[in-house]
Amino acid sequence: MPESMSAEFTLEELLIARMAKEFRGEQMGVGATILSDLAARLAKALYVPELFLTTVSRAAADCDVHAKSLSDEWTLSSSARMALDWEEMFQLVAQGRLQIWIGAVQIDRMGASNISVVGSWDKPKVQLVGARGVPDDLWGCERLCYHMRAQTPRSFVEKVDFVCGFGNGPDRDWFGTRAAKPGIVVSDLGVYDFDPKSGSMRVQSLHQGVSFEQAQKCTGFALLRPDGAIPVTPAPTAAELHCIREVIDPLGLRRLESAEASEALTLELWRRDPNTAAART
Amino acid sequence: MDKRLTMPELVAEIAPGQCIAFGGGGLQRKPMAAAKAIAASPLTDIPVISFLGGPEVDLLIGLGKVRRLSFAFVGFDAYGLAPNFRRARESGTIEVVEYSEATMLAAFEAGAKRLPFIPTRFGLGTAILNTRTSPLKTFTCPISGETLVAVPALRPDVAIVHVNEADRAGNAIIHGDGFGDPLLVRAAKRTFLTAERVVDRLPRDHHRRSTFISRLWVAGVVEAPRGAGLTVVYPDYGLDLPGVLEFQKRATDRAWLDSFVAEAA
Numbered sequence: 371m372p373e374s375m376s377a378e379f380t381l382e383e384l385l386i387a388r389m390a391k392e393f394r395g396e397q398m399g400v401g402a403t404i405l406s407d408l409a410a411r412l413a414k415a416l417y418v419p420e421l422f423l424t425t426v427s428r429a430a431a432d433c434d435v436h437a438k439s440l441s442d443e444w445t446l447s448s449s450a451r452m453a454l455d456w457e458e459m460f461q462l463v464a465q466g467r468l469q470i471w472i473g474a475v476q477i478d479r480m481g482a483s484n485i486s487v488v489g490s491w492d493k494p495k496v497q498l499v500g501a502r503g504v505p506d507d508l509w510g511c512e513r514l515c516y517h518m519r520a521q522t523p524r525s526f527v528e529k530v531d532f533v534c535g536f537g538n539g540p541d542r543d544w545f546g547t548r549a550a551k552p553g554i555v556v557s558d559l560g561v562y563d564f565d566p567k568s569g570s571m572r573v574q575s576l577h578q579g580v581s582f583e584q585a586q587k588c589t590g591f592a593l594l595r596p597d598g599a600i601p602v603t604p605a606p607t608a609a610e611l612h613c614i615r616e617v618i619d620p621l622g623l624r625r626l627e628s629a630e631a632s633e634a635l636t637l638e639l640w641r642r643d644p645n646t647a648a649a650r651t
Numbered sequence: 652m653d654k655r656l657t658m659p660e661l662v663a664e665i666a667p668g669q670c671i672a673f674g675g676g677g678l679q680r681k682p683m684a685a686a687k688a689i690a691a692s693p694l695t696d697i698p699v700i701s702f703l704g705g706p707e708v709d710l711l712i713g714l715g716k717v718r719r720l721s722f723a724f725v726g727f728d729a730y731g732l733a734p735n736f737r738r739a740r741e742s743g744t745i746e747v748v749e750y751s752e753a754t755m756l757a758a759f760e761a762g763a764k765r766l767p768f769i770p771t772r773f774g775l776g777t778a779i780l781n782t783r784t785s786p787l788k789t790f791t792c793p794i795s796g797e798t799l800v801a802v803p804a805l806r807p808d809v810a811i812v813h814v815n816e817a818d819r820a821g822n823a824i825i826h827g828d829g830f831g832d833p834l835l836v837r838a839a840k841r842t843f844l845t846a847e848r849v850v851d852r853l854p855r856d857h858h859r860r861s862t863f864i865s866r867l868w869v870a871g872v873v874e875a876p877r878g879a880g881l882t883v884v885y886p887d888y889g890l891d892l893p894g895v896l897e898f899q900k901r902a903t904d905r906a907w908l909d910s911f912v913a914e915a916a
Binding site: 404427428429430440441443444447450452453455456457460463464486487491492493494495496497498499500501502503504505506508509510532533534535536541544545548549626633636637640645646649 | 703722723724725726729730732736737740741743749750751752753754756760772773774775776777778779782783798826827828829830831833834860861862883885886888889890892893896
């Protein structure tokens with residue numbers, strides 16, 4: 371976390387509030403990380419009441435805004451309007467009805483992403499989880515947004531090792547405009563978009579206390595600067611902070627994607643989660 | 652009609668070399684009791700399919716039982732990577748076929764419809780088309796002229812799906828996320844269910860959000876209370892998180908894994 375982050379809010383709260391701003395309209399709103407799941411809930415609570423939540427369980431889809439739990443099905447089910455089966459979900463994806471924040475392991479200069487392997491696919495240096503739905507979301511979403519936990523030269527790379535979703539450049543040019551554009555990328559240091567001309571990643575804002583030089587040092591390629599002074603990522607409002615702390619995450623599960631994350635913290639929060647006992651029957 | 656059988660009888664139904672597909676997803680509704688029974692059997696060199704693999708495939712990989720794994724995901728959801736899958740891949744000791752979610756569902760759909768392939772746009776232009784083992788091919792659509800992906804059918808010899816409740820004829824209900832299971836049971840040559848409960852008659856007014864599986868797709872049912880082991884079966888039981896974290900830390904230790912298999916499911 372940047373050294374001078376304000377004592378009034380945490381990095382996680384800043385990111386939740388920022389990611390929430392990207393959801394709009396009567397669409398499926400999905401966050402594949404804890405913070406972006408909370409961002410979808412915050413967006414629905416404060417800005418986009420028509421947002422269709424289906425983050426954690428397709429079986430409890432189109433639910434109201436609930437406090438996040440490690441056993442989410444037990445709470446979401448109480449207000450879910452439907453179960454969304456996977457065939458219908460991909461039909462909705464194909465028709466542009468999904469807005470998603472993806473937690474990628476690598477993102478590159480042109481916005482290609484990777485969650486499958488680090489190193490060669492034939493004999494990976496690190497085997498991650500597999501391509502999952504990224505190659506699919508690419509062909510339906512208007513754009514793909516990425517929540518990167520830690521910005522380093524190993525996560526912000528010149529070229530991804532395995533293309534789960536392709537970015538700007540020859541692939542997009544070849545396949546035409548139907549594929550998703552790389553959208554917004556957030557990290558622990560800043561918020562990035564892609565220059566419409568060159569297709570290359572560009573700083574949109576940096577978090578309070580982060581300099582361009584610092585962000586550049588944590589990036590494996592040359593970042594573009596925006597025109598003029600670099601904006602500071604807007605602080606969460608009082609209403610946003612209240613909603614995050616009191617309504618959607620009173621248990622503090624956002625800490626699991628903070629610098630203090632640990633197995634002990636996971637177990638502590640799991641034990642304190644009011645749903646754990648209910649789910650243990 | 653009574654399709655009930657015991658877990659050993661289910662395992663005996665699987666011939667050497669047959670391809671086994673597991674239902675559920677990640678840490679949800681995984682047929683752990685069945686996977687343990689297979690792990691303890693002489694079956695080996697198994698081609699395995701898991702749409703969203705979790706501890707059931709990690710267990711079998713750790714015991715050296717898996718010849719080839721077809722998957723769109725293998726992991727422990729929010730709690731990290733699958734240890735034996737990771738080790739086997741990084742040491743090059745397992746052959747894998749990587750799909751995306753929608754392409755594997757398309758493969759099941761083609762299998763269910765007994766078609767050679769299903770066309771899709773999902774996955775186009777990504778690296779899953781170019782791996783050494785990828786079955787996906789691009790072709791020019793005869794209708795629109797655009798480039799599309801042909802996803803060849805998957806027809807597992809045996810599918811094993813864990814459900815909340817089944818009757819003796821094999822009708823079944825899944826209350827939580829159904830994942831790819833409705834398509835999987837139709838693609839497979841034979842489907843066996845493991846069920847938390849086998850009942851005389853399923854409730855008529857079963858929950859409107861539940862997934863229903865017809866007996867027409869089902870060859871046999873094993874009653875297996877707590878049959879998903881460490882994983883979640885909504886609303887019957889939640890995740891055994893301490894158990895999952897211990898598995899993750901210790902499952903690459905063969906002695907620990909043997910004792911894990913020996914424990915009652």
